[in-house]
Amino acid sequence: MKDVIIVLFNDFETLDVFGPVEILGSFKEHFKLEYYSLEGGNILSSQNVSIATKKLSEINSKDYILFVPGGMGTRELVNDVKLINKLTELAKNAKYIITVCTGSSLFCKTGLLDGKRATSNKKAFAWTKSLAPNVSWVQKARWVKDGNIYTSSGVSAGIDMTLGFISDLLGYEIAKQKSIDIEYEWKEDSSYDPFSEVYKA
Template sequence: MNINVILFTDFETLDVFGPVEVFGKVENYTIGYYSQQGGIVSNKDGLRIETQKIDDIKINDVLFIPGGLGTRQVVENTSLIDQIKQLAEKSRYVLTVCTGSALLARTGLLDGKKATSNKRAFDWVKSNSDRVNWIQQARWVVDGKYYTSSGVSAGIDMTLGFVSDLSGKNTAEEIAFRIEYNWQSDKHHDDFWKQ
């Protein structure tokens, strides 16, 4: 299965590499990194990742969209939002972490669907679409092919949930044990939602 990770300037490190750690433990999963222009994409943690152009995506199994401070600019980038929409429509599954759900919401594809996001940025995310049924207390939400998670480390929980849905709970638990991670497997409850 191909995991197509969309990157942009100032993406959140753990939004990407927590889930990538999980995806990387699943047999026959291939991870690719893409950005609008291709080339090096960096963030405030000093991370620099080589990416291919979004137009180079050929297999649309999983579209993965992280969050981070960069989403505040990306929501205004209508050409990138249009590219995300086209890819999301073709993809078998679409996963977002943190404020990445704001980008997906801007496409209109979450209209009438349930979704969640980072609790500290929840009001801002909601301001990007009032047509989404935003679930504040959820750790992650699944609505059809769309998986959206709360902030940062919640992306790991959601990705383990995704693996569980596709490959069985035992596989997800084995991965969590292998990476020494205490998986919060209850998607309906996020300890951070009232803070």
């Protein structure tokens, strides 16, 4: 059983979180989902979904899955030293790190993506690249895996990446069946990315 530490902040993108949550949360024997924010309390998504969270300082486990979504809230949070320091600390105790959309834009400020391959939302790709020039940003990718770090392109790409993560951990057949169960057409090829052409960086 792995704890999934879901880091939330105001103006997170709802589907960034709840697409992957739909998948991870259905494997109750493998994953326990927990919602956290820097100060705890109710957090609102960009679509006004309210989630009750615990304080990040209350985390005392190790070998968890650290999950960082994106959303408009990341635009200011990339300059939030307190949050960045906390993410850096949490990442060191994580078994896996997963970011969706501009979650990688936020996480790259820890410096832990330097020298690694990663991707992000293509609409915000130029901005993301400017934040961390030492990251090997992959322009055309639905998601990227480098070691224990998974990063995805924008919003719905988090669903494809999470199914890829399940495939890596539990096997392809299990991931494929899950995509059928939720009636989702899984983009199994991590390099599939038509949006990289729509939003040229």
